[in-house]
Each structure stands twice: as structure tokens, then as C-alpha cells.
Amino acid sequence: MLRVSGLSKRFGGTQALRDVDLEIAPGEIHALIGPNGSGKSTLIKVLAGYHRAEPGAAAELDGEPFDLGHVTGSRHDRLRFVHQELGLVEELSATDNLALSHGFSRTAFGTIHWPETERRTSTLVERFGLGVDVRRPLSLASPVQRAVVAIAAALQGWEGRRGVLVLDEPTAVLPPGEVARLFHIVREVRDSGASVLYVSHRMDEIFALADRVTVLRGGRRITTRPVAELTPRSLAELMAGHDVETGPRGCPPPSRAAGEAALEVRDLCAGPLRGVGFTLARGERLGVTGLVGSGHEAVPYAVCGAWSGPVSGRARVPARSPRWVDLRDARALGIPLVPADRAREGVVGAFSVAENLTLPLLDRLRARLGRLRRGREAVLVEQWVRRVEVRASGPGARITTLSGGNQQKVVMARCLAQRPDVLALCEPTAGVDIATRRQLYELILRQAADGMGVLVSSSDTQDLLALCSRVLVVRDGRVVRELHGRDITEPALVHAMEGTSAT
Numbered sequence: 231m232l233r234v235s236g237l238s239k240r241f242g243g244t245q246a247l248r249d250v251d252l253e254i255a256p257g258e259i260h261a262l263i264g265p266n267g268s269g270k271s272t273l274i275k276v277l278a279g280y281h282r283a284e285p286g287a288a289a290e291l292d293g294e295p296f297d298l299g300h301v302t303g304s305r306h307d308r309l310r311f312v313h314q315e316l317g318l319v320e321e322l323s324a325t326d327n328l329a330l331s332h333g334f335s336r337t338a339f340g341t342i343h344w345p346e347t348e349r350r351t352s353t354l355v356e357r358f359g360l361g362v363d364v365r366r367p368l369s370l371a372s373p374v375q376r377a378v379v380a381i382a383a384a385l386q387g388w389e390g391r392r393g394v395l396v397l398d399e400p401t402a403v404l405p406p407g408e409v410a411r412l413f414h415i416v417r418e419v420r421d422s423g424a425s426v427l428y429v430s431h432r433m434d435e436i437f438a439l440a441d442r443v444t445v446l447r448g449g450r451r452i453t454t455r456p457v458a459e460l461t462p463r464s465l466a467e468l469m470a471g472h473d474v475e476t477g478p479r480g481c482p483p484p485s486r487a488a489g490e491a492a493l494e495v496r497d498l499c500a501g502p503l504r505g506v507g508f509t510l511a512r513g514e515r516l517g518v519t520g521l522v523g524s525g526h527e528a529v530p531y532a533v534c535g536a537w538s539g540p541v542s543g544r545a546r547v548p549a550r551s552p553r554w555v556d557l558r559d560a561r562a563l564g565i566p567l568v569p570a571d572r573a574r575e576g577v578v579g580a581f582s583v584a585e586n587l588t589l590p591l592l593d594r595l596r597a598r599l600g601r602l603r604r605g606r607e608a609v610l611v612e613q614w615v616r617r618v619e620v621r622a623s624g625p626g627a628r629i630t631t632l633s634g635g636n637q638q639k640v641v642m643a644r645c646l647a648q649r650p651d652v653l654a655l656c657e658p659t660a661g662v663d664i665a666t667r668r669q670l671y672e673l674i675l676r677q678a679a680d681g682m683g684v685l686v687s688s689s690d691t692q693d694l695l696a697l698c699s700r701v702l703v704v705r706d707g708r709v710v711r712e713l714h715g716r717d718i719t720e721p722a723l724v725h726a727m728e729g730t731s732a733t
């Protein structure tokens with residue numbers, strides 16, 4: 231269905247793709263996998279006509295050649311894309327976003343037929359059953375709902391067509407229940423005769439969904455294999471180029487501290503949350519989880535002062551002050567946040583790696599008369615870039631030129647560089663490859679061992695199993711279960727989230 235050969239792409243000193251070949255068969259789900267920065271998004275952006283390939287590349291779709299050497303708004307109607315950053319206009323509604331690519335329905339007088347346009351949007355979006363309000367601006371929707379709108383936008387007018395639907399890490403912000411729903415849609419698209427190119431870091435997804443997989447490393451195609459011939463371990467080895475541990479991580483070390491509180495929260499109400507309270511000990515890693523809409527993801531935002539809706543409750547960080555703080559002024563608690571939606575909330579796209587990293591530290595780096603001490607800034611940036619192993623062309627590189635996983639490391643470094651007593655994380659490993667995921671886990675565990683309290687909200691059970699010594703399960707806005715140490719298992723978490731019996 232799609233054949234690409236000799237595809238190379240360079241950005242200044244970075245060779246993002248080297249002579250890559252790719253072939254996708256008709257009706258195939260073809261996975262594309264590789265470590266952060268291996269060139270997956272670049273390949274997709276060349277296919278989409280956003281980047282221009284270097285001379286020598288050739289491509290054809292369903293037997294028709296097309297040119298990868300030009301930048302075009304839309305390469306081919308039979309290549310459809312859902313990009314990592316989703317490509318939505320968040321000030322507009324789902325209806326407007328879908329109409330941007332496929333137009334509005336018109337009345338006989340040529341004016342916009344709103345009821346019909348909205349009905350068309352609802353039909354597409356409701357396949358996912360997430361209750362997206364098709365009239366509200368997408369900035370007010372949840373990350374999951376925005377992902378659904380992006381997928382619906384790509385699927386418009388697709389039914390029964392031959393072509394390739396390209397999904398670049400569509401599940402990065404989707405909780406497990408929603409992933410199953412997405413798989414269903416992806417299979418439906420395949421069964422209707424189309425092919426799918428599916429980029430993911432999650433091995434389980436590739437084994438559950440894909441027929442074949444192409445592995446990229448360092449911008450080169452390492453291999454293309456039927457998934458049935460591989461095991462998670464052999465695939466991880468092909469990705470990393472050496473033997474890799476892929477099994478579930480053993481139980482993380484128990485929390486060092488008992489007693490001394492790092493953070494106390496009482497009567498927290500925000501979004502669906504109805505009076506949540508907990509104490510996080512120094513050195514403890516406390517998880518908060520639940521199904522979509524349970525409210526668990528509001529917890530880190532609310533204690534950092536980053537929740538956009540009304541908040542009530544009180545909290546204190548005893549190491550900073552014995553005083554209780556009204557959660558409407560939660561910023562006074564000084565807790566940094568690693569947010570769920572990196573592109574929207576985590577980085578300033580127009581800033582460099584260094585500027586993104588030192589943004590909250592400017593007071594510390596200011597000399598008399600308010601001038602920034604560039605030398606000190608450079609040393610600090612260099613230390614953290616090395617410590618979290620950020621791969622970038624240099625500290626002055628614009629943050630958006632880094633791969634997703636490397637951007638995540640910069641966000642994490644920015645929070646840790648503040649030397650906080652408490653760190654709050656929301657979906658900390660979304661879009662991060664296996665090796666980087668392990669590095670991030672180790673970094674967090676090390677900081678906790680030094681006494682930092684860690685509050686992590688995640689819908690990814692792997693994160694909770696690898697990081698947490700205690701997990702609060704939230705249902706309908708209340709904590710319904712508390713799991714400790716070895717009791718934190720995948721089935722126990724799922725049963726508690728869903729409110730079903732474990733037997």
C-alpha cells in the first residue's frame with residue numbers, strides 16, 4: 231500500500247533519518263518503534279509533507295508515485311495522520327476542528343447548517359463514547375477527549391477507502407480502558423480495507439495490535455519483522471542494540487521514612503474530587519489512580535496550584551512552614567509539577583532547552599541589578615542535562631526540536647533543580663521509551679531516598695508498580711481503597727478502580 235525507499239533527513243548537525251526503507255502491506259497494522267529520538271516523528275512528518283526529504287528518496291501509495299522532496303499542506307488524501315501534538319486548534323470546538331479539514335455542512339442558501347455539522351461531528355466522536363461536548367472549546371476538554379477528536383478528524387470521510395492511517399503515539403495520554411476502545415477502532419479501520427502505521431513505545435500494544443513491526447535506531451531502519459516471530463525481550467534488544475530487561479520491575483524499595491510528613495492535605499475538592507485527604511511522608515512515593523473522570527488526575531494539579539477550576543481544602547508542607555495554606559493559594563506550598571500534557575503545559579515551545587530548564591530558578595540566578603548570571607545558568611543547565619541524559623544539539627536548541635522523551639527529561643530536570651521537598655507528577659512516562667522510563671524511575675527513586683516526598687498520579691499501572699510504596703484509588707471523587715507495598719498489583723489496582731471484587 232505504501233512504499234518508501236532511501237529516505238534521509240538532516241536538521242543542521244543532526245541526521246534524523248538515514249536511508250530508511252519502509253513497506254506497508256494492504257490491510258496491515260504496521261508498528262513503528264524505536265528509542266526516543268530515533269526518527270519516528272520525523273519519518274511521519276516527511277510523509278505528511280511537513281518536512282522535506284533529502285534528494286534520493288522515493289515513495290508510492292497504492293502503486294502511484296508521490297514526491298517526498300516537497301513540503302505540502304496535504305500530501306495525499308489517502309494518507310491520514312494523527313500527530314503526537316494532535317494538531318488541534320484548542321480555542322475552537324470539536325465541530326469547528328473537524329470542519330477545518332472537511333468543511334461545514336451547508337443549507338440550501340449556502341450558510342452553515344449547524345445542526346447537521348454538529349450531528350456529523352457527534353457521530354464520529356461518539357464512536358469512542360467519551361462524552362465529548364462537540365460545541366465547547368477543546369481547551370476545556372480532557373487530554374483523552376482531545377485525542378479522540380484528533381482521531382475522529384483523521385477518520386472523517388475515510389470509510390471503506392484504501393490508504394494508510396498514521397497514528398503517532400495515540401495512546402500516550404490514554405488510560406488503559408480507553409486504549410482498548412482505540413484498538414477496537416484501529417482494527418475496524420483495518421477491516422474496512424485500510425492499512426495502519428502505528429507508532430508506540432508500549433510493547434504490549436505492539437504485540438496486541440500489530441502484524442509487523444519496523445524498528446528504527448539512530449535514524450536507521452534496523453529491521454522489519456512479523457510480530458509473531460518476536461518476544462518483548464527480543465524486540466527490546468533490537469531497539470536498544472543490546473540485551474534489555476523488560477519484565478515487570480520487582481517491587482520498588484519500601485519508603486525509607488515513616489512518620490515525618492512532607493505534605494499534608496485535607497478536604498481537597500477540585501473537579502470531581504469530593505473531600506480527599508492524605509499525608510505524604512518524607513521519602514514516600516504515593517500513587518493516586520482511578521478510571522477516567524474519577525478525579526485522581528486533579529490531585530497533583532490542585533496541590534501545585536495548577537488546577538484551572540475551583541478548588542477548596544487546605545494543605546501544608548511542614549518543612550517550609552507549619553502554617554496550613556488554603557488550596558486556592560496552593561502555589562505558596564512551592565511544589566513543582568510534571569504535568570500530563572507536555573506540549574501544552576510542560577514546555578514553552580519558543581524557548582531553548584536552557585530557558586525551559588531555568589525558568590523557575592531565575593531568582594537564584596539573578597545578580598545585583600537583576601541581571602542574569604549567564605555563567606551560573608550554563609553550569610546548572612550542563613549539570614542537569616548530564617544528570618538526566620538529555621539528548622539535544624546543545625542547551626541553546628529550541629525545546630520543540632527535541633524528541634518527546636528528551637523534552638520530558640527537561641521538564642523533570644526543571645522540577646528537580648528546584649530542590650523541592652515534594653514533587654508532584656502526572657502521567658510522568660507518557661511517550662517515553664523503555665530505557666528512558668527506567669532512567670526516570672531511578673531518578674525519582676533516588677530523590678525519594680534522599681527524603682523528597684513524591685506524589686504521582688498515573689493511569690499507567692506500570693508507573694504505579696515501579697514507583698509507589700502506597701497507592702490511593704479514587705472512584706467518584708473519593709478515595710475508596712489504599713494499597714500498600716506488595717499488595718499493589720495490577721489486578722488489585724484494576725479491581726479497586728472499577729469497584730469489582732478481586733475474587
Ligand SMILES: Nc1ncnc2c1ncn2[C@@H]1O[C@H](COP(=O)(O)OP(=O)(O)OP(=O)(O)O)[C@@H](O)[C@H]1O
Binds near residue numbers: 244273
Ligand atoms: N525541527 C527540528 N530541528 C532540529 N532537530 C530536530 C527537529 N525535529 C527533530 N529533530 C531531531 O531529530 C532527531 C529525531 O527526532 P524525532 O522527534 O523524529 O524522534 P522520535 O523517534 O519521534 O522520538 P520520540 O519517541 O521521543 O518522540 C532527534 O535528535 C531530534 O532532536
